[in-house]
Amino acid sequence: MEERRVRKGKDVRLGTLLARYVLIVAALLIISFIAFYKAIVYFYTGGRWRNANQSENEAMAWANESAETGYFNRDTIPEDVDVIIDDADGNEVFRIICNPEYENYLNSFREAIKKGDAPVARARQEFFRQITTTHETAYVHYSVTAENEGLLSIAIIFVGVLDVLIPTIFLIRRIRKSISSVSEYAKQITAENLSGEPVRSGIREMNEIVDAVDFMKENLVKSMEDKWADEQKKRDEKAQIAHDLKTPLTIIRGNADLLLENCHNDDDREAIETIIKNSERIAQSVLDILE
Numbered sequence: 001m002e003e004r005r006v007r008k009g010k011d012v013r014l015g016t017l018l019a020r021y022v023l024i025v026a027a028l029l030i031i032s033f034i035a036f037y038k039a040i041v042y043f044y045t046g047g048r049w050r051n052a053n054q055s056e057n058e059a060m061a062w063a064n065e066s067a068e069t070g071y072f073n074r075d076t077i078p079e080d081v082d083v084i085i086d087d088a089d090g091n092e093v094f095r096i097i098c099n100p101e102y103e104n105y106l107n108s109f110r111e112a113i114k115k116g117d118a119p120v121a122r123a124r125q126e127f128f129r130q131i132t133t134t135h136e137t138a139y140v141h142y143s144v145t146a147e148n149e150g151l152l153s154i155a156i157i158f159v160g161v162l163d164v165l166i167p168t169i170f171l172i173r174r175i176r177k178s179i180s181s182v183s184e185y186a187k188q189i190t191a192e193n194l195s196g197e198p199v200r201s202g203i204r205e206m207n208e209i210v211d212a213v214d215f216m217k218e219n220l221v222k223s224m225e226d227k228w229a230d231e232q233k234k235r236d237e238k239a240q241i242a243h244d245l246k247t248p249l250t251i252i253r254g255n256a257d258l259l260l261e262n263c264h265n266d267d268d269r270e271a272i273e274t275i276i277k278n279s280e281r282i283a284q285s286v287l288d289i290l291e
Contacts, residue, residue: 011204021171028163036156055080055142056127063131063140070134082106082141090114093136102126102141110139178203182210189217246283253279 058078066072077083077096084106085094097103109121109128119130125145131138178201185199198214201207253276260272 011200011202011207013204014206017171017174017203021167024167025164028167029160032156032159032163036152036159040152053144056144059129059140059142063129063138066131066133066138072131072133072136072138078142080142084110084139086110086137086139088135090137099141099143106139106141109141113139175203177201178206182206185210186213189213249279249283253283 055078059081062073062076062078062081065076072083072085072094074085074094074096080098082097082099082102083094084092087093097106105123105126106128112121113119113130121128126141126143129140131140181199181201198210201210256272256275256279260269260276263269263272
């Protein structure tokens with residue numbers, strides 16, 4: 001029992017193992033969150049990537065400037081903003097398209113405005129606006145999505161999955177290895193191999209199962225040894241009894257044979273033959289006991 005207590009001190013409880021797993025996953029997620037936060041601040045705040053509101057702010061600043069001057073300055077049109085400018089008669093005088101995939105939408109918005117629709121439209125993260133000055137009308141399209149937002153989202157999801165997946169793989173391998181070692185030990189006992197040493201899985205609950213199985217195995221071995229000893233004792237006793245019976249029977253049989261050879265009286269011969277016959281029966285019974 002002393003040896004078992006020492007071994008248990010080196011084991012880890014399953015609850016402790018799961019708690020470590022949760023802490024590791026949480027730590028990895030927190031570290032990843034901090035890293036992505038710093039990256040977002042570095043790239044977006046530092047102006048290396050365009051943030052979600054930058055196009056809208058620049059477009060509205062250009063609109064306010066145009067309203068003050070009464071003229072759309074073509075040279076200060078913001079980057080990533082699509083613009084169509086009509087004169088007072090509704091004829092197109094200027095067009096700049098930075099996002100060709102939205103040009104048809106901007107044309108449709110322009111026609112809808114001419115038919116009396118609202119001067120602002122939104123489709124998910126895409127904005128369409130009508131801006132007017134004294135002599136001209138501009139139809140503007142811009143997005144409120146951050147640059148590389150999709151790529152950044154994929155990276156966050158990918159790293160988050162890795163943060164959970166890698167510790168999970170190690171946890172599953174640890175538990176599977178523990179279960180496999182216990183299963184192998186159980187198979188040895190099932191195969192009547194009672195000489196094997198108990199395995200140590202590293203997980204205390206598994207080791208407690210192994211200890212219980214090992215304790216039952218030791219009791220089984222002791223019980224079988226006691227049973228074998230009892231059976232051997234009985235066999236020895238039977239052999240001794242058979243020997244004690246066989247020796248006088250052999251003497252009786254030998255003397256009866258001598259008497260039968262020298263006897264000429266029929267009644268006496270019959271009596272002697274009966275003695276021989278019964279001694280043979282007793283001898284056969286002794287042989288059966290010895291077997």
